[in-house]
Amino acid sequence: MMRVRTTLPGYLAAVAELPVSTSPTAESAGSLVVLPGRRGWTDAVARAAADGAAVVVVDEPGWAAVADLDALLRLDVPVVLSRSRLRADVADDARRTERAALVVGSCAAAPRVLAEVVRDAVGWIRTLGDAPVSAVSARGAEHGGIALLDVGGTPATLAVTALDPTARPRTRVTALGVERSDVETTPDGTTVTVSSESGARLLPARFEDAPRLALRRALAAGGAHADDVALFRADVVVADALVGGQGRLPAS
Incomplete structure (x- = not known):
């Protein structure tokens, strides 16, 4: 059984739903520590690791500098990131069996969260393209713009508003090939539709609460590193190249 230290209501409820594998605690040493993803969360993870945490979960990680993420990758503690706009289980469901010929994405958000929404849109392009993403060029205007990306040799675009x-x-991210995959994400959840010559099918919705999913993934990580931080870092690098700290693409 893993002891879980958290003050977040959703995670306290998830601990109560997993009585065989988890129990609440006020201690960090040897425990699974859950942290909110507000500004400074990378420093909080480092402190939890220094206090002896066995594994750390970060709920809705916000902005983070690449250098701080590099420091997390050097920690000898697994770090699981719970990203509601890019849930790990939905991403697994949406992964394609054949490479896309083109990936087209669009995202829109208020300026204060636009950089984070762009970051998670890049994550979906990476997921559907099944390869690392790099920025090729970007052209912006007052209220948005468009970026040309490369996904392991596959061209991709991302329109930002x-x-x-x-x-x-x-x-919304669409991967085109023998099959077409459409992913739509809003605050209400994510839907994935796969279309082929035989028609379109909506993948079954995932109803498990995000905190419970994060705890199960953290328990499964055990003593080994999850790759959440490395993938998050890759998405941040591209999002920073596109919108940086300004929350918009560079003006043309």
């Missing part, structure tokens, strides 16, 4: 400050973020 800055919305009203109260608007809800949304993302």
Whole structure:
């Protein structure tokens, strides 16, 4: 049984739902420590590791510098990241059996969260393209722009739109090939549709709460590193190249 230290309500509920494998604790040493992903979360992970945490979960990781993520990769503690716009189980479901010939994405969000939405859109392009993503060029205007990307040799585009400050973020990524995969993400969840010559099918929805999924993944990580931070870092590098700290693409 793994002891879990957290004050986040969703994770406290998840611990109660997993009584055979988890139990609550106030101690970090030897425990699974859950941290909120607010600004400075990378420093909080480092402190938890120094306090002897066995594994760390970060809920909704926000902005982080690449140098700080590099420091996390050097820690001898598994770090699991819970990203609601890029859930690990939905990403596994959406992975394609054949390489795409083209990947087209779009995302829109309020300026204060646009960089994070772009980061997760890049993650979906990486997932559907099944390869690392790199930025080729970007052209921006006052309220958005478009970027040309490369996904392991496959061309991709990402259109970015800055919305009203109260608007809800949304993302759509389409991979085209023998089959077509469409991913749509909103605050209400993510849907994945796969189309072929035989028709279109909507993949079954995942109903497990994100905190419970994160805890199960952390328990499965055991003493080995999960690759969440490395993949997150890759998405951040591309998002920084596109929108940086300004939350918009460079003006043309």
